[in-house]
Amino acid sequence: MRDFISEKARIIPHSGIRKFFDLCMGMQDVISLGVGEPDFSTPWNICEASIYSIEQGVTSYTSNRGYPPLRQALAADLARRYNVSYSPESEIIVTTGVSEAADIAIRAVVDPGDEVIVQDPAYVSYAPCITLTGGKPVPLPCREKDHFKVTPDALEEQITGKTKAVLLNFPSNPTGGVMTRDDYRAIADILVDHDLLLISDEVYSELTYEGTHCSPASLPELRDRTITLNGFSKAYAMTGWRIGYLCAPPEISDAALKIHQYVMLCAPVMGQIAAYAALRQGEQDKNEMVREYRLRRNLFVEGLNRIGLRCHMPQGAFYAFPSVEVTGLTDEEFAERLLKEQKVAVVPGSAFGESGRGHIRCSYATSRENLSTAVERMGTFVSDLI
């Protein structure tokens, strides 16, 4: 038989955590800090709204762009929270998670040969999505000494004649770094001067612990060259509902809508109803979860530093990204041995890109009790090495 696998499917890599999955299988009593999703269940009033609508027989397709009341509510919410204005009729598309939103955003704008600068370390799906379109992902190092932000110099260094877009994610998975309004101002001119598009994945926007989240599309000079991606997975503990959204100026939104229409038709209606409920009734539950993440962050990061793993204080998302250099181990060795010897699961930073090397990603979306035990176990592990 022929080898049926396409060239593109062949060249995109397997995810860097597969090996750890296998190691973890069958182990008892593992504390997992390897999880990129909230440990809370979806607030019950949100679930209830969706259950009720199912009982009413609301089980069909929605308009391609998404359930209109949800789009209206999203537009109002974005304006109120981040001071960005998007038209629910021509600029917002409800998608099957930010995962789909990122994919169709990339496919709508990237041609073969185009370069897309991607923050590094970063969420793992961006580079493969760019590769699948024939574009070339170009890593943009974000370093601990810069608080994992994008600096103008680093950005400028990666720009070539082929650069078309820059893809950023703040608050960041895996570093917990954020960009303030001033940080975006500092790179806005570069984007304008080189006529680049900004794709901004803000799925952790509501998990911002100091100050308020800045949506780069709220900068007038960036408004029309930005695609804003966001969703419900993290802020409202709704990962399984698969609802995200894409906001972009009408021409880009139209292009993305064509792709969305053909590959997804529409996002699941149950999830859209739930998301609509989240916007109307989810605020307090969300605030309580954010409060809890912040408490855990403080507890956990203090613990890491205490046991000798230097950790930058993350300002957003629910990840700590400590350096493991002092142990003399690579991040992969550290993660593997920590799992085997102390049964704590973390993800090596290099799984998120070259610049993540020497760090590990620890999710603090788990109970305080688990976090305390994890710190204890990590302390035991580390004390033999330093």
Next chain:
Amino acid sequence: MDGKDLLILHLLEENSRIPIEELATMVELPVKEAERRIRALEEARIIRKYAAVIDWEKAGNEEVTSIIALKVSPERDFGYDRIAERIARFREVKAVRLVSGRYDLILLVRGRTMQDVARFVSEHIATMDQIRETTTQFAMKTYKENGIPYDEREASERLPYSF
């Protein structure tokens, strides 16, 4: 009272035995300052006491709990206060609230048996001059108390790793 005080109160309400170092770290204060704030909250009687939440059914305690609704004639000059305070003095009465709606006072009463509670109500409560009507409802089963659900549902399993 500021945001940090509120946060301290939430943390203590959830677990009053939390180690002070942990609490201080979480609320982003030095230990001394956290201690000072807790003392101030105690002195202001905002923190009334430190107590345990107990599942008495599980403890095998046969005590019964009843919710008793009262219609009350308010008194000139005192309104409902004097009668409510009188009722609150009984050891059997665990909670007293003035409420809106069809009834005026709602009591939580505990007793050894249903007969004991019924006797207590008919002898001590119903006989008060200002009480116009009582209804007594016995609790059959507790599903949630102080924000804590009693069913021990397993949290759904998450994958050990995800990006």
